[in-house]
Amino acid sequence: MQITVVGTGYVGLVTGTCLADLGNRVLCVDVDPAKIALLERGEVPIYEPGLKELIQDNVAAGRLAFTTDVAAGVAFGEIQFIAVGTPAAADGSADLSQVLQAARNIGRHMTDFKVVVNKSTVPIGTGEQVAGILREEIAQRGVTASFAVVSNPEFLKEGAAIADFMRPDRIVLGADDTPEGQRALALMRRLYAPFNRHHERTRVMDVKSAEFTKYAANAMLATRISFMNELANLADRVGADIESVRQGIGSDPRIGYSFLYAGTGYGGSCFPKDVQALAHTARSHGQKLRVLEAVESVNDEQKSVIARKVFERYGERLEGRTFALWGLAFKPNTDDMREAPSRGVIAALARAGARIRAHDPVAMEQARAALAEDFRAEPALLQRVEFVRHPMDAVKDADALVIVTEWKAYRSPNFGLIKAAMREPLIFDGRNLYEPQDMQQAGFTYVGIGRGTRA
Numbered sequence: 001m002q003i004t005v006v007g008t009g010y011v012g013l014v015t016g017t018c019l020a021d022l023g024n025r026v027l028c029v030d031v032d033p034a035k036i037a038l039l040e041r042g043e044v045p046i047y048e049p050g051l052k053e054l055i056q057d058n059v060a061a062g063r064l065a066f067t068t069d070v071a072a073g074v075a076f077g078e079i080q081f082i083a084v085g086t087p088a089a090a091d092g093s094a095d096l097s098q099v100l101q102a103a104r105n106i107g108r109h110m111t112d113f114k115v116v117v118n119k120s121t122v123p124i125g126t127g128e129q130v131a132g133i134l135r136e137e138i139a140q141r142g143v144t145a146s147f148a149v150v151s152n153p154e155f156l157k158e159g160a161a162i163a164d165f166m167r168p169d170r171i172v173l174g175a176d177d178t179p180e181g182q183r184a185l186a187l188m189r190r191l192y193a194p195f196n197r198h199h200e201r202t203r204v205m206d207v208k209s210a211e212f213t214k215y216a217a218n219a220m221l222a223t224r225i226s227f228m229n230e231l232a233n234l235a236d237r238v239g240a241d242i243e244s245v246r247q248g249i250g251s252d253p254r255i256g257y258s259f260l261y262a263g264t265g266y267g268g269s270c271f272p273k274d275v276q277a278l279a280h281t282a283r284s285h286g287q288k289l290r291v292l293e294a295v296e297s298v299n300d301e302q303k304s305v306i307a308r309k310v311f312e313r314y315g316e317r318l319e320g321r322t323f324a325l326w327g328l329a330f331k332p333n334t335d336d337m338r339e340a341p342s343r344g345v346i347a348a349l350a351r352a353g354a355r356i357r358a359h360d361p362v363a364m365e366q367a368r369a370a371l372a373e374d375f376r377a378e379p380a381l382l383q384r385v386e387f388v389r390h391p392m393d394a395v396k397d398a399d400a401l402v403i404v405t406e407w408k409a410y411r412s413p414n415f416g417l418i419k420a421a422m423r424e425p426l427i428f429d430g431r432n433l434y435e436p437q438d439m440q441q442a443g444f445t446y447v448g449i450g451r452g453t454r455a
């Protein structure tokens with residue numbers, strides 16, 4: 001099949017590349033000429049394990065190409081995936097400007113039947129809005145061209161995006177019960193047939209329910225995280241170990257182990273904005289989602305849990321102190337710094353006068369840009385942050401090590417070397433990577449999240 005994917009971010013690039021790998025011909029369109037130029041040179045603007053090789057293979061096989069030419073993109077695919085960004089607007093709602101612009105471009109150039117697929121995470125009712133724009137643009141040109149808008153939200157996880165896309169738990173398709181909607185559904189089923197060979201993974205529903213499903217999924221996952229973080233803070237007060245509690249409840253199949261880790265709060269480009277957007281949708285319909293609003297405020301507080309523990313130990317003035325910081329990306333295996341908890345930790349420590357020596361296996365360049373943005377009004381703070389190439393370079397003469405992202409490379413370090421290099425053997429572990437008893441035996445003061453440990 002011939003497919004166009006609009007937007008070459010984490011979702012668009014993975015979607016386009018994986019669909020090409022299944023044998024389809026795919027044209028990826030982006031409005032960012034720098035991104036397209038990079039992709040045309042065989043480079044990849046984001047870090048996602050395995051993606052670069054898969055792009056190169058499919059470009060070489062003639063199945064995958066990139067362009068900034070919107071008209072060529074519209075002409076190419078009978079199926080047009082919209083996979084552009086939907087960031088949070090100032091009031092917490094989803095900013096739909098990229099999606100609506102993408103829809104307008106399709107409407108402006110289409111001459112025959114198109115399936116327009118919302119793969120971006122979009123508020124309930126966006127399908128109707130996109131259809132309205134397409135109708136408007138087509139009518140203005142005085143042509144006749146039919147279309148259907150399908151909702152096909154994406155559930156991939158950054159860091160495991162290719163595996164998630166290629167082996168989805170479910171494929172959600174929302175379509176209207178109209179002849180065009182059913183025609184579109186048949187095409188989408190054909191496109192996704194290779195994923196359904198083992199068993200049927202497709203869930204067909206109406207467009208609004210499909211749009212809602214994506215928000216409900218992210219809201220549920222965020223809820224589990226905030227729930228555990230709040231319990232972890234109580235565990236610290238009562239002297240219990242949240243890790244034991246996690247295993248104790250996770251073994252119940254009604255609960256399960258996933259997404260029960262206490263830590264420094266969720267970040268990234270999805271949970272924060274999607275939780276806010278769903279709460280905003282509810283408010284605009286006269287309903288308050290009380291659980292979800294609590295999930296968000298617990299998370300906001302949890303992002304400062306590490307800084308609070310540091311201040312408890314040293315007081316709120318940190319001049320003359322140096323902290324090693326391991327992990328900048330919002331989670332392992334990605335370079336994505338959007339809403340990364342490390343940004344808040346660094347800001348709090350730097351504002352209190354500390355120096356920070358930071359390491360991340362892949363996100364240092366993105367972190368530099370993100371911090372430059374965060375410190376635009378106080379550029380002197382940027383001078384307090386140094387990025388180092390090796391985790392051991394960070395701990396040298398550090399007053400304490402702060403762990404923010406649970407990269408595999410940090411799981412079994414040489415504690416003897418770390419202890420010898422540091423001014424004081426003290427670890428604030430925002431991801432509970434180590435066992436408090438082991439750390440005590442290794443001669444460290446160890447502060448986790450909800451482990452009943454104090455500095």
Ligand code: NAD
Binds near residue numbers: 009012035121158
């Ligand atoms: P992103 O910001 O990484 O990429 C968006 C891309 O779209 C950019 O390259 C931008 O230049 C391009 N773009 C913007 N307007 C355009 C236009 N009119 N025409 C063509 N290109 C345009 O975004 P992302 O992280 O890939 O997320 C995309 C959507 O998928 C969002 O709605 C997000 O919520 C959702 N989603 C993301 C993830 C994830 O893990 N990142 C997972 C599931 C769903």
